[in-house]
Amino acid sequence: MAKSLYENYKNFPKTDCGYCGNTSCITMLRRFCSGELPLSECIYFRAGLYNVNEFSCSPPVPRGTQKPxxxxxxxxxxxxxxxxxxxxxxxxxxxxxxxxxxxxxxxxxxxxxxxxxxxxxxxxxxxxxxxxxxxxxxxxxxxxxxxxxxxxxxxxxxxxxxxxxxxxx
Amino acid sequence: MLDTESIRKDFPFLRQGCIYLDSTATSLTPEPVLNKMLEYYREYRANIERGIYKAAQIATDAFEGARAEIARLINAKPEEIILVRNTSEGINLVASGQGLKKGDRVVTTILEHHSNFIVWLRARKRVGAEVKVVMSDGEGFLDLSDFERAINGRTRLVAVTHTSNVLGVRPPVKEIVKMAHDKGALVLVDGAQSVPHTKVDVKALGCDFLAFSGHKMCGPTGAGALYIREDLQEKIEPLCIGGGTIEDVGIDHYRLRQGPSRYEAGTPAIAEVIGMGAAASYLMEIGMPNIAAHDASLTKKVLEGLQEVPSLTLYGPKDPRKRAGIFSFNLGRFHPHDLAVALDAAAGVMVRSGHHCALPLHKHILKLDSGTVRASVYLYNTEQDVEVLLSALSEISKTML
Structure with a gap:
């Protein structure tokens, strides 16, 4: 089952090291959830310190209208x-x-x-x-x-x- | 025990991945119930009790079959089930139909939902009935000796909830019924929060009226039931009269029918009643004792977890055996609405916030102006749902207070 952004973030590296090119881990995670980036962009995942299979995310559910x-x-x-x-x-x-x-x-x-x-x-x-x-x-x-x-x-x-x-x- | 995983597949709303912890406000509806209602609209869409063509007969049979299933759920006879819109309408029917007059006493409690409270205040305003409110202690427990004092020879009715929709406490209704009957008073039980979650047997309980809603027991909105003990039906006036309620009408007289149809004026919510009947069958097939055991197991987990969240104040009993799966709480100075919004935005957890239609309880027992956040569990909730709630609350407590 896809987990919420927050549930995924709980177990994320949270170092905000910036090696993936994003300003923060939460931004990296959001881009993963929206299908823009694979988790292998993150050095911690590449090094095998975190298991890709434990993270599953659906794109954030739009809440209310998306227009201004x-x-x-x-x-x-x-x-x-x-x-x-x-x-x-x-x-x-x-x-x-x-x-x-x-x-x-x-x-x-x-x-x-x-x-x-x-x-x-x-x-x-x-x-x-x-x-x-x-x-x-x-x-x-x-x-x-x-x-x-x-x-x-x-x-x-x-x-x-x-x-x-x-x-x- | 319940096969929660397979049960969850019946509930399409859960497929979007949300965590629904607001079944006390309204429950989700499973596919078998939705299908049963659609079947009516698609295959035998006709009015009931009127036409003699085949579709009309099928509709009538389905409607009366639903009444029988709803009756079976609470061990009543089908003739004792009045089909109404919801619990509130059932209670209003009793309040207006009992013929209360000046000086009659109604005993109720501070735990009540507004639906079982303001109707009695209105009776005081309209006819001069006396309303006596039995108070609870800080956790919501009622003292039977307070009822002993409150119920006197002038008491016509005792109106009490079976399960508090805020604190989850379960008043000793059986003992209250005995006490009231000994003094010649009738008893109305608000079963909105008990009938969906546990086996309620009106014969064992001994009550005279029991009101409950379909939408809180996996049925649709717009259908509810009022049990009126068979021998009392002559004495309770209908709330509405009209088509379907009469035996004979002349130019200057009318005579109402016997049985539940005397209370059911006009074309009822046919599909919704059929849906409520399907919901009763669905719950009975799973087994009310199984549902109660599942609720109890989650209740234990929620109670233990909530008490470990820093800065969280939990209201009601701390002993899981003494409460249902309804949990009201506050977190630090967080406004209940803001906390509910935060839980939704951060973790997709849906909970209720505010006064939960129980202002007297919040004002006089909990002493809270802004209300509480309320989470509640039902047959489709899992331990994982509870864990997400608890961890989101801990994270809010850690990072936002």
Whole structure:
């Protein structure tokens, strides 16, 4: 059975050595999952330290629309007087393996922004603030929760995305 | 034991590789059930109880056959099964049909789903019925002595869940039934979370009403059942009347039929009821004790695993023997919705988040404003599903808190 990206990543070398020509192991894995690269590109697999057969991956399932879009969820499922906004950003042309490179993001910010947490292994960034929470996913989706109104949601979105754009795949 | 691998092949939804841990909200539907419903639309698409042509007779037989299978699932007679849309409609039928009046008492519990709670508050508002809510302890356990005090001579009904949809606790319904009957009160059991997972025998339980939904037991949405003990049917007014419910109609009178059809006005959800009957057969063929044993084995694994995840707060009993396969929890300061989204995005794990239609329980017992994340297991879940959930939670805990 094909495993999720995260399940595969758990057992991956995770050295981010760059010998395969990718910025990080997660990028290498994404390109493997999208059928762009074989695992033999990785020196650890070539050296027989990892078994190719233990890794199987289907291309990431598109979640929601793949076109750039914005949708408002009113009311926010838990807070009736607030709204949630989901934004899908346009993946770079030709990219099959995501939008934000969370490894690079983690290296840049490394807990430097209060309330910002980045999980390279899960491909998620989350910013917790008093104005609501924002989550970004490596495939280019951004979710703004519990914003008080649309303009507040936009403000949070621009603030968050400006940070994440530091490391577009 | 269950052959989970072969069972999983029956569920087309699982073929996309997702991990479905939200069967408490709604279960997946297997091919035999889907096929049975399609067969109706393709081969004998006619109304029931009306036409005398062959297709109409086949449809009627299939519909009544489904009623018999649903009855067999809970050891009732087919005449005791009222086909409704879902558990909520079944409970509403009892609430409105019982003829509650000012001063009558209804006893319910803090564990209830809104469907078995707000109907009683509405009865208080509409007719002045008195509603007594039995509280639980922090883990969701109810004290029988509280029922002893709550049920008095004016109590018409005790409405209690068979399994909490948040904490997984199973109230001592058999003892509650005995206590209520001793004081002349009837008992309505919300079986939405118990009937799909374990052998429920209404005769052994002794309850007067049992409501449950098809969509939580591998059936389609839009079909559910209400068991009404045979000798009570004359005393409960239908929620709706109309076509199919009458024996005779004149210009200034009408007389309702006997039996379940007096409650089933208009053309019912025929395909869905046939599907629910097929789901009952599917579950019985696998064996309810086998399903219960499979749930119990996964429950043990989930409980042990969740307690090892750093910063995770698990609600409800920690002893796997005292709960069903329903697990509500929170992780650090992560909002339940954000955690559910993270599990979906990172590991393809589908879980429910929020209040699970049980606000009074969250407010008064769990003291949580934002709700919880809820994972739940069923016959198609595997140990591997549980491992992915646990490892994704550990990874979130490690990297995102």
């Amino acid at each position: 879009s914005i949708s408002y969820i009113r009311p926010c499922p838990t807070d009736a007087d607030r709204i949630s906004v989901e934004v899908s950003l346009l993946p770079p042309e030709g990219s099959k393996y995501g939008y934000f490179d969370m490894i690079t993001l983690d290296n840049i910010f490394n807990h430097a922004v209060p309330g910002l947490r980045i999980s390279p292994s899960l491909g998620i960034a989350r910013l917790e603030s008093e104005w609501g929470d924002v989550m970004g996913f490596s495939e280019g989706r951004v979710l703004i929760r519990r914003a008080s109104n649309e303009s507040s949601a936009f403000w949070q979105l621009s603030r968050f995305v400006r940070s994440l754009w530091a490391a577009v795949s």
